[in-house]
Amino acid sequence: MGKFEYAPAPESRDVVALKESYGLFIDGDFVPGQGDGVFKTISPATEEVLAEVTEASPADVDRAVTAARRAYERTWSVMPGRERAKYLFRIARIIQERARELAVLESLDNGKPIRESRDVDIPLAAAHFFYYAGWADKLEHAGFGPDPRPLGVAGQVIPWNFPLLMLAWKIAPALACGNTVVLKPAETTPLTALLFAEICQQADLPPGVVNIVTGAGATGRALVTHPGIDKVAFTGSTEVGKEIARAAGRKKVTLELGGKAANIVFADAPVDQAVEGIVNGIFFNQGHVCCAGSRLLVQESVYDQVLASLRRRLATLRLGDPLDKNTDVGAINSPAQLAKIRELSDSGEAEGAERWSAPCELPVKGFWFPPTVFTGVSPAHRIAREEIFGPVLSVLTFRTPAEAIAKANNTPYGLSAGVWTDKGSRILWMASRLRAGVVWANTFNKFDPTSPFGGYKESGYGREGGRHGLEAYLDV
Amino acid sequence: MTIAGPDLRRFLDGLPGVDSVGAEARAALLASRSIKTTAKRLALDLAISMIDLTTLEGQDTPGKVRAMCAKAKHPDPTDPTVPTVAAVCVYPDLADVAAAEVKGTGIHVASVATGFPSGRASLDVKLADVRSAIAAGADEVDMVIDRGAFLAGKYQLVFDEIAAVKEVCEGTAHLKVILETGELVTLDNVRRASWLAMLAGADFIKTSTGKVTPAATLPVTLVMLEAVRDYRESHGRQVGVKAAGGIRTAKDAIRYLVLVNETVGDDWLDPDWFRLGASSLLNDLLMQRTKLATGRYSGPDYFTLDS
Numbered sequence: 001m002g003k004f005e006y007a008p009a010p011e012s013r014d015v016v017a018l019k020e021s022y023g024l025f026i027d028g029d030f031v032p033g034q035g036d037g038v039f040k041t042i043s044p045a046t047e048e049v050l051a052e053v054t055e056a057s058p059a060d061v062d063r064a065v066t067a068a069r070r071a072y073e074r075t076w077s078v079m080p081g082r083e084r085a086k087y088l089f090r091i092a093r094i095i096q097e098r099a100r101e102l103a104v105l106e107s108l109d110n111g112k113p114i115r116e117s118r119d120v121d122i123p124l125a126a127a128h129f130f131y132y133a134g135w136a137d138k139l140e141h142a143g144f145g146p147d148p149r150p151l152g153v154a155g156q157v158i159p160w161n162f163p164l165l166m167l168a169w170k171i172a173p174a175l176a177c178g179n180t181v182v183l184k185p186a187e188t189t190p191l192t193a194l195l196f197a198e199i200c201q202q203a204d205l206p207p208g209v210v211n212i213v214t215g216a217g218a219t220g221r222a223l224v225t226h227p228g229i230d231k232v233a234f235t236g237s238t239e240v241g242k243e244i245a246r247a248a249g250r251k252k253v254t255l256e257l258g259g260k261a262a263n264i265v266f267a268d269a270p271v272d273q274a275v276e277g278i279v280n281g282i283f284f285n286q287g288h289v290c291c292a293g294s295r296l297l298v299q300e301s302v303y304d305q306v307l308a309s310l311r312r313r314l315a316t317l318r319l320g321d322p323l324d325k326n327t328d329v330g331a332i333n334s335p336a337q338l339a340k341i342r343e344l345s346d347s348g349e350a351e352g353a354e355r356w357s358a359p360c361e362l363p364v365k366g367f368w369f370p371p372t373v374f375t376g377v378s379p380a381h382r383i384a385r386e387e388i389f390g391p392v393l394s395v396l397t398f399r400t401p402a403e404a405i406a407k408a409n410n411t412p413y414g415l416s417a418g419v420w421t422d423k424g425s426r427i428l429w430m431a432s433r434l435r436a437g438v439v440w441a442n443t444f445n446k447f448d449p450t451s452p453f454g455g456y457k458e459s460g461y462g463r464e465g466g467r468h469g470l471e472a473y474l475d476v
Numbered sequence: 477m478t479i480a481g482p483d484l485r486r487f488l489d490g491l492p493g494v495d496s497v498g499a500e501a502r503a504a505l506l507a508s509r510s511i512k513t514t515a516k517r518l519a520l521d522l523a524i525s526m527i528d529l530t531t532l533e534g535q536d537t538p539g540k541v542r543a544m545c546a547k548a549k550h551p552d553p554t555d556p557t558v559p560t561v562a563a564v565c566v567y568p569d570l571a572d573v574a575a576a577e578v579k580g581t582g583i584h585v586a587s588v589a590t591g592f593p594s595g596r597a598s599l600d601v602k603l604a605d606v607r608s609a610i611a612a613g614a615d616e617v618d619m620v621i622d623r624g625a626f627l628a629g630k631y632q633l634v635f636d637e638i639a640a641v642k643e644v645c646e647g648t649a650h651l652k653v654i655l656e657t658g659e660l661v662t663l664d665n666v667r668r669a670s671w672l673a674m675l676a677g678a679d680f681i682k683t684s685t686g687k688v689t690p691a692a693t694l695p696v697t698l699v700m701l702e703a704v705r706d707y708r709e710s711h712g713r714q715v716g717v718k719a720a721g722g723i724r725t726a727k728d729a730i731r732y733l734v735l736v737n738e739t740v741g742d743d744w745l746d747p748d749w750f751r752l753g754a755s756s757l758l759n760d761l762l763m764q765r766t767k768l769a770t771g772r773y774s775g776p777d778y779f780t781l782d783s
Contacts, residue, residue, distance in 0.1 A: 005515060007512050007513045009512045276501070
């Protein structure tokens with residue numbers, strides 16, 4: 001026990017009013033499902049049941065798409081951009097006003113530390129709505145022609161790692177461009193999307209412009225294959241993404257899928273900040289980040305120093321109650337994900353890599369995995385190739401910049417990469433050769449609504465964020 | 477190992493860089509830690525015990541120094557459980573007054589020297605300043621480095637001055653080396669100056685004189701803590717850190733303790749290895765301490781003036 005132990009500092013749950021059960025948000029109202037399917041959403045940190053949620057049937061999806069079509073034709077697509085902007089600005093402000101409530105709910109349902117939901121997820125979600133609100137009446141200046149038209153009804157399926165933020169990435173540009181949406185949140189994290197539906201009501205958003213249907217894979221399939229959908233947007237695993245691309249037919253599709261990003265540390269890097277960047281790259285959000293820096297490439301000459309610093313730093317990470325304001329690492333989102341992380345980590349050991357975990361006590365209840373580092377990883381190991389989507393870092397080494405590029409690009413993915421060096425010219429040299437949608441220089445996992453985000457290769461296609469993000473929702 | 481001349485310069489210029497954006501982000505994250513109840517009680521007392529209670533004004537008098545020493549010994553006369561501060565810090569000509577007041581209490585007498593705060597004097601004058609402080613009873617000397625020489629790249633000159641002062645202090649006084657980071661400006665310079673001071677024999681490295689803005693900041697202190705951590709690892713000698721100037725509230729002080737806790741840990745969480753140079757800070761710590769014990773804030777009239 002250290003000299004200065006922090007007492008528990010839990011954020012209060014009182015700010016959140018959970019309902020026992022939630023219906024579907026269709027045409028501006030919460031309605032019961034037409035089938036009798038329901039499922040429970042739990043807190044992954046305690047396994048406590050938070051609420052019962054409706055599983056939308058194909059008939060429910062059809063109702064939602066019909067409502068969205070009606071709203072598209074009668075209201076939203078014919079509304080002047082400056083009027084649409086007012087609604088988006090209003091939503092952004094309500095997100096800010098209800099930020100604490102959203103943050104607590106996100107941490108409860110997802111298991112992520114309140115520090116992250118409070119300081120990253122929710123502020124960024126609001127920022128996305130503010131940003132795209134600004135575009136709504138300026139689309140003719142976006143570089144897509146004098147009067148770019150919306151696509152129609154967008155079917156959007158989002159993951160559980162950043163529930164509200166991914167919702168914002170999807171809904172804000174779609175609405176700004178004049179589309180209406182039917183969105184399906186992930187089955188393990190539906191609650192902030194349902195609270196967002198309330199926010200839409202509070203903002204007086206015309207009925208049918210935003211529809212939220214909850215459910216699992218079958219609901220998602222019904223949505224993306226629905227003939228009334230003009231555009232499919234998906235963020236999630238590469239496996240499901242491929243299935244969606246096949247099923248979507250002639251619809252316009254954007255996919256933001258998996259990643260196995262290289263975080264490349266050169267000998268002349270600012271070591272202490274690089275170590276922070278490594279930690280932030282892979283242990284932020286328990287590594288449930290598609291652009292996570294899950295492959296650390298360290299120049300051999302500083303390998304020992306960087307690894308020693310990294311281990312020392314990991315020993316200070318605070319794992320535990322997601323609602324504690326001092327928690328750095330929260331819970332794994334679901335038992336299925338935990339099983340996958342365990343399976344891949346075990347394969348790492350079986351294939352000969354050396355496993356080291358930060359010395360931290362894991363809570364008894366809930367789903368937990370300690371921050372873990374694998375050394376002696378070869379590019380052929382599964383843990384160097386497959387996306388683990390958990391707090392597991394694979395460390396490889398390189399000797400020259402060319403070798404770093406070769407190893408970094410040797411992956412079916414290409415979502416992000418990081419470069420750590422004090423040499424500006426080397427950053428540019430690397431950035432032009434890395435086949436990744438985002439290259440961070442001397443930082444990692446930095447997000448901004450003005451910056452486009454998306455992948456190469458099996459990490460997907462299309463861009464979200466920035467001016468580029470408009471293209472996905474315009475008929476161009 | 478002694479490094480001298482061009483090698484010293486190459487060594488210091490070859491230290492890993494500091495990315496200021498990253499360092500500031502790290503300091504900001506640690507500043508968001510929430511320290512409550514038992515942890516806060518512990519932190520408040522620890523902070524009190526780390527204070528170098530300071531008066532460094534042209535208008536200082538023996539009377540003022542005596543009053544400050546009384547406060548140092550009994551920060552809250554109504555509560556004997558309050559720890560004493562670590563040291564009192566004065567100009568050399570008042571060190572004898574302070575030494576007489578705190579004799580036998582365990583409170584150290586720190587005296588600034590070497591032409592404080594500008595350091596613009598000849599080496600002879602600086603050394604005489606140090607000798608007079610020690611002769612007057614100071615057991616800690618807070619020297620300033622020649623920032624002009626440092627910025628001009630004359631690292632050897634700065635090194636030699638520190639080494640000369642160290643020689644005078646050897647055996648009788650602890651040497652704290654003030655980097656005046658507000659004049660060094662970049663975090664790369666802060667790291668270089670920290671190493672330079674440690675290599676030249678500093679027992680403590682200290683951020684600021686308090687006469688220049690900005691004085692102590694969290695990112696600067698973070699970089700200095702990383703430097704003492706790395707120096708101990710490579711040279712086997714532990715060096716203390718003193719954050720001085722601009723730390724006025726209990727909240728600020730606790731942020732510094734969190735920084736120490738999560739950067740260098742238990743070994744530095746001790747008045748022998750970490751200090752806060754401040755004056756008005758003490759009363760805010762006392763006020764928060766009373767608030768924690770009674771649940772009520774009392775007004776400033778219920779706490780004694782520093783001097």
